Amino acid sequence: MTVTPHMALREDRRAQLVDGEFLFTAEDFRTIAATLHAAAGIALPDSKATLVYSRLAKRLRALGLESFREYCALVTGADGLDERQQMIVALTTNVTRFFREPHHFDHLREQLLPPLLANAKRGGAVRIWSAGCSNGQEPYSIALTILSMMPDAPDYDIKILATDIDIQMLAEARAGLYTSQVIAPVPGEMRARWFEREGDSWRASEPLRRLITFNELNLIGDWPMRRQFQAIFCRNVVIYFEEETQSKVFSRFMPLMSPDARLYIGHSERVCGPAAERLETDGVTTYRLRVR
Numbered sequence: 001m002t003v004t005p006h007m008a009l010r011e012d013r014r015a016q017l018v019d020g021e022f023l024f025t026a027e028d029f030r031t032i033a034a035t036l037h038a039a040a041g042i043a044l045p046d047s048k049a050t051l052v053y054s055r056l057a058k059r060l061r062a063l064g065l066e067s068f069r070e071y072c073a074l075v076t077g078a079d080g081l082d083e084r085q086q087m088i089v090a091l092t093t094n095v096t097r098f099f100r101e102p103h104h105f106d107h108l109r110e111q112l113l114p115p116l117l118a119n120a121k122r123g124g125a126v127r128i129w130s131a132g133c134s135n136g137q138e139p140y141s142i143a144l145t146i147l148s149m150m151p152d153a154p155d156y157d158i159k160i161l162a163t164d165i166d167i168q169m170l171a172e173a174r175a176g177l178y179t180s181q182v183i184a185p186v187p188g189e190m191r192a193r194w195f196e197r198e199g200d201s202w203r204a205s206e207p208l209r210r211l212i213t214f215n216e217l218n219l220i221g222d223w224p225m226r227r228q229f230q231a232i233f234c235r236n237v238v239i240y241f242e243e244e245t246q247s248k249v250f251s252r253f254m255p256l257m258s259p260d261a262r263l264y265i266g267h268s269e270r271v272c273g274p275a276a277e278r279l280e281t282d283g284v285t286t287y288r289l290r291v292r
């Protein structure tokens with residue numbers, strides 16, 4: 001086997017792994033990957049070393065640290081809770097879009113919501129969970145779909161729970177302020193009705209916000225919810241977990257799905273583990289509980 005310079009570097013655990021102003025070694029990378037995995041379930045392959053360096057170098061500068069070794073000591077230490085949170089903010093992938101994977105919103109509008117909203121008008125409850133909501137575009141898209149069918153929805157018992165591990169994304173989601181470019185996928189009429197113009201941006205209006213509660217929640221931590229949901233959106237989130245963690249998350253969704261509920265997952269994800277036995281397909285990456 002030919003030893004490439006890159007592999008030789010890897011063998012020396014204290015050698016510089018990525019060129020840059022701070023010393024960043026294979027050992028540092030492994031410590032950061034293990035810390036992120038324990039904190040958020042996210043698996044970081046070796047190919048992400050450059051990305052980890054560039055995203056965390058900003059943290060080192062902000063903290064006035066001189067090497068990744070110092071940073072690792074901080075995030076793994078007893079006083080590292082705040083910085084572990086900042087590390088999660090820096091290393092999570094938050095890509096999202098209004099009405100991303102539009103077939104799910106078609107399914108919601110055409111299949112799931114009509115009986116649910118009719119029931120809400122008779123006093124019933126509607127509960128939807130956006131798990132891994134990033135900066136809010138997913139739950140706002142769900143809320144906009146509801147409002148397009150039932151403009152007075154905020155006056156009924158209809159609630160969307162939107163959760164994420166990333167506190168920065170949750171702050172943006174609560175602010176509900178999006179640039180014209182970001183909001184472009186929202187149809188003009190919908191935007192005019194449910195958002196307010198602020199300079200070159202658009203802010204979610206009060207009735208739109210009233211449908212959503214944003215909370216911090218770690219999918220590999222404790223879940224305080226006891227009530228069931230009629231829809232769970234968990235899209236493009238578990239893709240960053242290895243299969244065992246994915247399987248656990250899907251299994252934990254099962255008791256939180258009401259008998260008629262749907263689970264919507266991302267286009268490149270598949271339900272795995274025991275939950276796969278409990279679910280059947282009901283559309284593109286859309287699942288419902290099997291009748292037992």
Ligand SMILES: C[S@@+](CC[C@H](N)C(=O)[O-])C[C@H]1O[C@@H](n2cnc3c(N)ncnc32)[C@H](O)[C@@H]1O
Nearest residue numbers: 040092094095096132134165166218219235236
């Ligand atoms: C790529 S975004 C997907 C956003 C949205 N669901 C969509 O499909 O557009 C993935 C989100 O999952 C969140 N996430 C990653 N690990 C998490 C965990 N352990 N618990 C909760 N959220 C997590 C990230 O912070 C990020 O905002």
